[in-house]
Amino acid sequence: MARHLVCLTFDFDVVSGWIARGMTTPTPMSRGEMGLIGAKRILALLAKHNIRSTWFVPGHTIESFPDAAKEVVDAGHEIANHSWAHIPPAMMTREEEEADLVRASEAIIRLTGKAPRGYRSASWDLSPHTIDLLVKHGFKYESSLMGSDYVPYRARRDDVVKLGEPMILGPETDLVELPISWTLDDYPHFEFVRTPATILPGLQSADGVLRNWTDDFLYMKRDFEWGVITYTCHPFVIGRGHRMIMLERLVETLVSEGATFCAMEDAMEEFLARERRAG
Incomplete structure (x- = not known):
C-alpha cells in the first residue's frame, strides 16, 4: 500500500545563529527573539x-529560553540535537x-529526560x-545531507575527495540519513540578510514557495510507492503572519492528498522496518 510521510x-x-555569526547588536538579537513568538504560533497550528x-x-536555546523549550516538549514533539x-x-x-555535540545532548537530557536520537548540523x-x-x-x-530527496539512506564515513582524482566512497554506517x-x-x-560581504535577498512570495513545496510532495506521491519528504522551518522565519497562513495551507493540502505527518524518529523507524522486511 502506498504511504507517503511528511x-x-x-x-x-x-538568537544562537546570529551570535555564531558575530551579529550581536540589538536588532539581530530581536530578530531571533521573534522565534519565541513564532514557536507559539507553530505549536498552536x-x-x-x-x-x-x-x-x-x-x-x-534550551539554556537561554528554558520555558519556550519546555513548551515544545510538553506538546509532545521530538527534540533533536542541533549543536x-x-x-x-x-x-x-x-x-x-x-x-559542543556532547554539551548540546546534555542540555537535551536535562530538558527531556532522554538522549536525542537525531542530529542536524548548524548551516548543514x-x-x-x-x-x-x-x-x-x-x-x-542525521539530517544535514542532500544525497537523495524522498528515500532515506545510510550515511557514509571516510570518503576520499582530492582535486584531480576520482572520488573514493567510504563505507556506510548504521546512521540513517x-x-x-x-x-x-x-x-x-524568505530572509533578507545584509553583511559587509554578502546579501541574501530573500523576501519571496509565500504563494510561490507553497506551490514548489506542494509540487515536491505531489511528485513523490506520483512516482514513489513509499517515501519521506522533510520540510525545514525556523520559527522566526515561518512564524510571520502570511507565512503561517502558507504553512497551514500546505498542511491542509497535503492532508487532502493523503500525506501521513510524523516526527523524524518515526520516519526513521518505518524506514528500518521496511529494510528488515526486504531482507
Missing part, C-alpha cells in the same frame, strides 16, 4: 491538526565539535569527523 521540522535557533513534529534545538552554539562543524576542530555543513562522532555517541539518524534540501528550507526563500 516530516515538518523546526530549527529553534532563536500543530495541535490544531494533531501533528507531531521534530524540533532541532540548540543547547543555547550547542550553532557553529558549523566544518569550522571546528574534532575536539571542539565533540565537546558537516566536518570530516561528524559522522564518526555521531556514531560514537549513539545517534540513530533523512535528507534535506535548501529548496525545502524557509530561510533562503
Whole structure:
C-alpha cells in the first residue's frame, strides 16, 4: 500500500545563529527573539491538526529560553540535537565539535529526560569527523545531507575527495540519513540578510514557495510507492503572519492528498522496518 510521510521540522535557533555569526547588536538579537513568538504560533497550528513534529534545538536555546523549550516538549514533539552554539562543524576542530555535540545532548537530557536520537548540523555543513562522532555517541539518524530527496539512506564515513582524482566512497554506517534540501528550507526563500560581504535577498512570495513545496510532495506521491519528504522551518522565519497562513495551507493540502505527518524518529523507524522486511 502506498504511504507517503511528511516530516515538518523546526530549527529553534532563536538568537544562537546570529551570535555564531558575530551579529550581536540589538536588532539581530530581536530578530531571533521573534522565534519565541513564532514557536507559539507553530505549536498552536500543530495541535490544531494533531501533528507531531521534530524540533532541532540548540543547547543555547534550551539554556537561554528554558520555558519556550519546555513548551515544545510538553506538546509532545521530538527534540533533536542541533549543536550547542550553532557553529558549523566544518569550522571546528574534532575536539571542539565533540565537546559542543556532547554539551548540546546534555542540555537535551536535562530538558527531556532522554538522549536525542537525531542530529542536524548548524548551516548543514558537516566536518570530516561528524559522522564518526555521531556514531560514537549513539545517534540513530542525521539530517544535514542532500544525497537523495524522498528515500532515506545510510550515511557514509571516510570518503576520499582530492582535486584531480576520482572520488573514493567510504563505507556506510548504521546512521540513517533523512535528507534535506535548501529548496525545502524557509530561510533562503524568505530572509533578507545584509553583511559587509554578502546579501541574501530573500523576501519571496509565500504563494510561490507553497506551490514548489506542494509540487515536491505531489511528485513523490506520483512516482514513489513509499517515501519521506522533510520540510525545514525556523520559527522566526515561518512564524510571520502570511507565512503561517502558507504553512497551514500546505498542511491542509497535503492532508487532502493523503500525506501521513510524523516526527523524524518515526520516519526513521518505518524506514528500518521496511529494510528488515526486504531482507
